[in-house]
Amino acid sequence: MDVGGRLRAVREARGLSQRQLARKAGISNATVSQIESNAINPSVGALKRILDAVPMPLADFFATGEAPAKVFYRAGELTEIGRGGVSYRQVGTDLTGKALQILTERYQPGADSGRIPLKHQGEEAGVIIRGELEVTVGDQRAVLGPGDAYYFSSAEPHRFRNVGAEPCELVSVCTPPSF
Template sequence: MGDGSTIAPKDTQTIERDEAGDQRLGETVRLLRQRAGLSIQDVATRTGLSTGMISQLERARAMPSVRTLRLLSIALDVPISYFFEASDAGEPQRYIVRKSNRRLLRLTASGVVKEALTPAGKGELEFYELTLNPGGSSGTDFFQHTGEKAGYILAGSLRLWLDHQAHLLEAGDSFRFPSTVPHMFDNPTQQVARVIWVTTLHQADPPAG
């Protein structure tokens, strides 16, 4: 009962469009690209995304999927958390993340919100709390790279696709797999899902073609 009463209020929440956040995300992608001395074509070549898609992302006219952001983070040589919005609740700490200080990333087109649970800066791993709307997903394509991923379902259900096989996970279930296994995820239910997601930060080779 105690666990249910704690989780229930968040189960009814849905992810709403944050236009200011969308604009900030686009500006962050553009600034990181320029800082790396890369053209839009360079980033397109490294990620396998079209130049038109990258241009639209930078102008907040298209919203990325989780997979697209991972490709961009690899191409720009930054952790995916660099795209997160910093909290204004106080000065961040080097080793500790207070709940009020979590950095936030809203992927409204994908129905996903990611809250960073690790401090800012590069490290060997990152972990997040993911909130997925009904129908929310990592995108329509499988993804693979070096490293490892693991997670725990806090509430709701997560359908985890590993090597083209679907696994429906419920609250209390957990997982771990090599990131070289083609993977994607979605929430096929009518309830909001919450997941702890852990990933190592090894870099992947650029996609072929």
């Protein structure tokens, strides 16, 4: 996917200049310009922060307009919305009007959700399937392993990081879809 071109189209559709978007997202104008020209690839956390300023959920950013009647999804049909060392595979593509977002997540060793903590409206929960994941919510931090779970208000600043030596896999849910 042409992330830079898609960001430019979204920004222009909202009537925002690069400078306005940068100011709202708390980043430099040069960063927006470099992303739009595909000179740099933003982390998922950085892209989420930029899209929160639009506002637009990550799911909508990557949506391709699937048929609304789809009920079953094979493993190969999940929509990849991650980048770099983090894979977020979403059930469905267009979550417009939906109340729930389900992801299978995979963090490579040392990978994280981004330097800047995520923060948005709603709730999040997840269950670790394999590996270890450090979850930080506000001033609380825990390393979770297989079978462990988390559940919190997404309005709290939060961050995820694989602190183990092997990939970490989990299934998560977010309501409303905002990631």
